[in-house]
Amino acid sequence: MRWLLLLLGLLLPAGAEAQPSTYRQTSAVLAHYGDVAGMKLDSPAFRTPEPSLTRQDAMFEFLDVLTRESRHARLGSLGRSTERRDIPVVYLTAEGLSDPAVIRRLGRPVIWLMGQQHGNEPAGGEAMLALASALGCAELAALLSKITVVIVPRVNVDGAEADKRVLASGADGNRDHLLLSQPEVRALHAAMQALPPDVVFDHHEFSVAWRWVEKFNGLQGSDVMILEATNPSIPNGLSEIARGLYRPAFEEAIRKHGLSSFDYVTTAPVMADKRVSLGGTAPGIARNAFGLRGAVSYLIETRGVGIGLQGYQRRVSTHFVLAKAALEVSAADPESLLRRVAQARAATAADRSDLIVSHDQGEREVDLPLINAESGAPMPTPVRMIDSRDIRPVDVRARPAGYLVLRATAEVAERLALNEVAVREVAAPVTLPVEAYDVEHRQTRRSRESINPDQSLRVQIRRKTIDIPAGTLFVPMTQPAAGIVAAALEPDSPGSYLAAGVIPMTAGETEGPVYRVMDPAGLSFR
Ligand SMILES: [Zn+2]
Numbered sequence: 001m002r003w004l005l006l007l008l009g010l011l012l013p014a015g016a017e018a019q020p021s022t023y024r025q026t027s028a029v030l031a032h033y034g035d036v037a038g039m040k041l042d043s044p045a046f047r048t049p050e051p052s053l054t055r056q057d058a059m060f061e062f063l064d065v066l067t068r069e070s071r072h073a074r075l076g077s078l079g080r081s082t083e084r085r086d087i088p089v090v091y092l093t094a095e096g097l098s099d100p101a102v103i104r105r106l107g108r109p110v111i112w113l114m115g116q117q118h119g120n121e122p123a124g125g126e127a128m129l130a131l132a133s134a135l136g137c138a139e140l141a142a143l144l145s146k147i148t149v150v151i152v153p154r155v156n157v158d159g160a161e162a163d164k165r166v167l168a169s170g171a172d173g174n175r176d177h178l179l180l181s182q183p184e185v186r187a188l189h190a191a192m193q194a195l196p197p198d199v200v201f202d203h204h205e206f207s208v209a210w211r212w213v214e215k216f217n218g219l220q221g222s223d224v225m226i227l228e229a230t231n232p233s234i235p236n237g238l239s240e241i242a243r244g245l246y247r248p249a250f251e252e253a254i255r256k257h258g259l260s261s262f263d264y265v266t267t268a269p270v271m272a273d274k275r276v277s278l279g280g281t282a283p284g285i286a287r288n289a290f291g292l293r294g295a296v297s298y299l300i301e302t303r304g305v306g307i308g309l310q311g312y313q314r315r316v317s318t319h320f321v322l323a324k325a326a327l328e329v330s331a332a333d334p335e336s337l338l339r340r341v342a343q344a345r346a347a348t349a350a351d352r353s354d355l356i357v358s359h360d361q362g363e364r365e366v367d368l369p370l371i372n373a374e375s376g377a378p379m380p381t382p383v384r385m386i387d388s389r390d391i392r393p394v395d396v397r398a399r400p401a402g403y404l405v406l407r408a409t410a411e412v413a414e415r416l417a418l419n420e421v422a423v424r425e426v427a428a429p430v431t432l433p434v435e436a437y438d439v440e441h442r443q444t445r446r447s448r449e450s451i452n453p454d455q456s457l458r459v460q461i462r463r464k465t466i467d468i469p470a471g472t473l474f475v476p477m478t479q480p481a482a483g484i485v486a487a488a489l490e491p492d493s494p495g496s497y498l499a500a501g502v503i504p505m506t507a508g509e510t511e512g513p514v515y516r517v518m519d520p521a522g523l524s525f526r
Contacts, residue, residue: 022308023209029219029376030310033303036257036317042138043129043316045122051312053122054129056085056161059154062129063088066136072144073136074098078152079187082168085157087184089191092135092149100194103148109334109341112197112295113323114152114188117174117204117286119159119166123304123312124203127319128153140324146331150195155184174204175282177289178487178495179502180415189418196420198341199246200290200297201326203319205304209373211267215274218370218379224318225301226250227264227279229291230388232356233483237344241296241337246326250300253325259318262369264301265385276368277386281361283487284495292483293420294345298326345480354396357490362390395492397461400516402476403489404434407513408503409473412488415502416475419484424525426472432523433465435516437491439498439505456499457491459512466515474523489514 025033044054044062054062067075067090074096078087097103104110115125132151134140143149154160158168167173167182176185212220228242254261265276279285279299283292290297300322302315330337364387367380404426405412413423438460475485491498491512498505498512505512517523 023306025208025219025307025310026374026376028374029371032371032376033223033311033314035313036259036321039313039317039320040138041127041130041313041316041320042133043126045126045312045316046130051309053163053309054126056157059129060086060088063090063132063153066090066133070136071096072141073132076191078191079183081156081158081184082182083158085161087155087157087187088153090132090136090151090153092132092144092151094144100191104195106148107338108146108148109198109330109337110148110150110195111199111201111327111330112150112152112192113201113203114155115203115319116154116160117156117202118172119156119162119164121165121205121305122160122309123205123302123315124300124319125154125160126312126316127203127323130316130320131323134320134324135327140327143327143331146334147327149327150191150197152188152191155188157184174202174286175284177286178284178419178484179497179500180418181500186418193418193420197290197295198338199326199330200295201323202286202290202297202299203323204299204301205315206264206266206301207305208303208307210306211269212370213373215267215271216368216370216381216383217373218381219373220303221260221369221371221378222262223259223303223314224254224261224322225264226261226322227287227299229288229297230279231281231283231288231292231483232359232391232393233283233486234288234291235294235344235348235480235483237340237347238291238294238296241340241344242298245329245337246296246298249325249329250322253321257317257321259321260369264299265368275363275384275386276366278388281359281388281391282494283483289419289484292481292487294341294348294480296341348480348482349478351482352399355399355486355490356391356393356395357397357486357493358395360392360394362387362392364390397490398518399477399486400435400518401478401520402474402517403485404468404515404517405473405475405489405503405513406515409471411502412475412497413473415497416484416488420481421475421484422479424474424476426468426470426474427524427526429470430468430522430524431465432468432517433463433519435461435518436464436466437512437514438462438510439491439512440510457496459492461516468523474517474520474525476520
């Protein structure tokens with residue numbers, strides 16, 4: 001239980017950030033963010049004269065009616081949140097199926113869309129409700145003969161009810177997708193285990209004023225910021241689908257509706273640091289974890305945090321039209337999509353190249369599309385951007401055939417399985433040459449953007465021969481989710497299971513209970 005306490009400490013956000021009051025945009029600024037024309041958004045927020053936040057009971061009432069009236073939409077539950085709220089999931093198939101095993105056998109691309117991992121980012125969640133309606137009963141239903149769609153409108157049901165970013169536990173669920181310590185995130189991955197995604201879209205909102213005003217004296221101007229998975233172990237084939245198929249579809253929808261877009265950037269809380277970062281590379285971020293497990297993965301963020309419901313129709317419409325564009329381009333050639341995803345996954349399973357355990361990122365100059373806070377006039381601002389697509393390897397290691405885990409094996413196996421990792425159990429005792437880790441604990445570093453410990457361990461690798469008892473866990477790297485395996489089990493990878501204490505070490509112990517196996521020929525499995 002010691003690790004659990006440690007874990008809770010690590011997951012709590014660094015500075016307890018006060019809930020900021022709503023930033024009032026001037027009427028001149030608001031004039032640039034009017035309603036998107038020609039939209040038919042069928043969701044609770046738009047059934048009243050003025051849009052309002054959709055409460056939990058209103059969301060369920062809406063989904064109950066929708067799934068009763070629809071021939072295609074079926075309502076399920078991921079489980080319960082920390083505060084015991086039900087987390088809904090909507091399965092959308094041409095046949096109106098609800099059993100994930102049966103849906104899987106349809107053999108169509110499985111596309112997951114989720115909203116409101118952060119409770120105070122309502123537009124993504126609201127758009128997911130409108131999308132469920134359009135697929136279940138209206139103009140998008142025809143797509144379901146080509147693709148299967150799964151919608152989780154509101155991952156963080158407790159945070160949404162309190163209009164708060166974090167989960168009821170205080171943890172940032174969006175950073176928990178490798179560790180899987182939070183009930184809401186585990187519930188999501190359990191449902192994905194039953195119906196694995198080929199493509200995932202994660203819908204968020206970003207801050208309009210906040211540090212942008214403090215650091216750069218302008219407001220964020222883009223309607224939407226977008227980013228695919230960015231981590232050195234993301235399969236190339238998946239990145240190519242993201243950048244070559246989905247991004248052009250997004251940009252066309254953005255142009256068609258008179259919206260504006262940019263790559264997703266954020267900036268550190270340190271005022272003196274005037275750089276911005278293109279997303280981040282941490283494997284525990286949802287966007288990256290979905291890529292590492294073998295799905296095409298995108299983050300879609302609208303301009304919405306800290307401004308209440310200003311411009312709400314435009315924000316929800318933006319999520320809706322991008323999701324629609326993504327589903328349409330998926331349905332245009334589902335066989336090719338499935339084939340390309342399968343090829344990318346097979347290439348990862350067959351990959352023998354070195355692992356990048358730690359890396360630096362290049363920097364380059366970009367014009368940040370800010371706007372004047374009074375007039376709304378464009379204020380393109382040159383800044384240095386830390387580029388998560390420009391990876392400079394630092395610690396590089398030969399890729400092992402797999403890892404042996406000698407402690408907390410059930411816990412490790414369960415968490416990895418939730419991320420689509422297959423594991424084996426050693427059948428007979430054997431003596432085998434391995435690579436061991438001498439582990440040095442270092443100060444844990446925490447920040448809002450990476451709540452899991454970054455590089456809190458340093459290791460030295462040492463060859464030795466060990467006696468391996470029957471029942472030892474073996475996690476092969478020859479599988480599509482190899483990126484998850486290495487992120488979880490290389491001790492000095494950010495947020496690794498050793499660093500997070502999922503695999504415990506006793507005080508004074510220097511050798512980690514995880515070993516690299518370069519040649520598994522001597523192992524037999526149950
Ligand atoms: Zn968010």
